[in-house]
Amino acid sequence: MTSLLDPARLRAWWAHRQGLDGSLLGSDAATVLARTGWARSVGGAAPYLGLFARAGLTRAQVDAAVAAVEIHELPSARGCTYVLPAADFALGLTVGAGAPAGELAAAGKHLRVREAEIDTLCAAVLAALEGAEGALDPAAIKDAVGGAVRNLGEAGKKRGLGTTLPLALGLLQASGEIRRVPVNGRLDQQRYGYVRWLRTPVAVAEPEVELARRYFDWAGPATLGHFRWFSGFTAARAKAAVAPLGLVPVQGTDLLLPSALADEFAAYRRPEEPHYALLAGIDGLHLLHRALPRLIDPADAQRPVPGAKQGRVFGGDVDPQCHLVTDRGRIVGFWEFDPAAGEIVHQLFVPQDAALKEALARTEAFVRDELGDARGFSLDSPKSRAPKIRAMREG
Structure with a gap:
């Protein structure tokens, strides 16, 4: 068992599961993200660098996958933006929906913004995007909806919310009714427009369990604490999410691993040659x-x-x-x-x-x-x- 817990071996295993050993070379972007996990995006080069390191993908190939909506940047875990494969769009949106809802609740408490007002604004935004020939940036949306957007004054600015428009855009993104697209098609720059997307809000059965299932496949062995960090769940929610998964402990640690990976993990040996x-x-x-x-x-x-x-x-x-x-x-x-x-x-x-x-x-x-x-x-x-x-x- 000591060899299983060797730090160098564990590091190599995590790199192997992340496709950083050449095993995913030539795979498409959606396959890489489904296998190794959602790629955090904060307007930097991380998604490109990660896909290049794992699969040798060029920027043109990644941008083409974005244009074809095979992968997309969406608000998801903890309300943070990640680049997800299409198979996980609904799950990502569902687990991230609490963030914009929380922002609306805070705006109601501190800025006297009411749900009915935002519902009206959401309808106006959807109507504007329905009639648009292409993506509209926030300034164009504001012009199109006119008085449906309200300025929140100095009180709003202090809370990082100049108008009610970001609240509506956040809620519509979380439901999948609109999506944010980079104006130049690139993931490493932050100029965006919005387009109409799904007509029916997304829904996923047992989203918390499904997120936990994916997470431990990407990151196992990992602790419950690691999963809580990624998901933003409370301790109780995290325990409930992993309970149906039948995770097995790595002896002598609080690390957990999917049972389907237990034999592979036990047999794994760190490669002799560097990668x-x-x-x-x-x-x-x-x-x-x-x-x-x-x-x-x-x-x-x-x-x-x-x-x-x-x-x-x-x-x-x-x-x-x-x-x-x-x-x-x-x-x-x-x-x-x-x-x-x-x-x-x-x-x-x-x-x-x-x-x-x-x-x-x-x-x-x-x-x-x-x-x-x-x-x-x-x-x-x-x-x-x-x-x-x-x-x-x-x-």
Whole structure:
């Protein structure tokens, strides 16, 4: 049993289940997301980098899948946006529906917004989109619905809500009646329009159980706490969601695994040869569990965080502050992209062998030639990441 709990073996298993061992090379985007989990999207390059690392997909292939609605960015777990495969659209929307409902309740309490007012606005938005030839951005929707949108004044601004329109758009997205589309078809930029989508609100039987089933297939072995982080469920809801799944414990830990994977997990052996991947800091390898130390070799825990205040160390962070170089699940370096130089800048924890050099060069070409940059999130910029890049060059 000791070998089953070897940290290096566990890391390699998680990387294997995430398709970071070459096993998904050539797969389409929907297949990768269904197998490895929904890709967090915050206006950065993470979905592109994750699909490239796992399946070698080009930006054009990913954008084509978005255009064909084979995959789509939707509000889902915890109300956060993820890129989902079509098979999971209804589930993602259903488990994420509580967030806009909660925002409406808060607006009612603090800003005197009433449900009837938002119902009227929702109907006006749908009518505007029904008559539109293409996607309408929020400004165009506001013009089209006229007085149905109300300005919420200074009180609303203090709560991050200038008008009632975002409340209506959030509710309509959660029901699947409209969808938000990137104006240039790209997932790494945040300019959106809205189009009419489903005429019947989505519904999924036992959505919490279905989310738990998918989660432990993507991320197992994982703890109930890991699942709670991903789902946003309370302890009671999480326990109820996993109860029908028949998960089996990994002896000596609080880790749980689907019984269908138990034999494969017991037989799994960490590959002898390295397999490198360059990922975003919010890639599912980390974010599905959000337990960063499990991916860090103890020898690397005290490494300084590039560009951070003196004394801040890698092992002390909740989330990585840089993009990641991984090998069989272990984080073996940091990287960022310098658009001015057209190159990846990195700080590695291991020597560069031929395979690592090839992985760096391949990803550098992908980012430079297809993405143009590798933003971590929507507000990331070459200027904001300059201290990290400088620290990596000097380090």
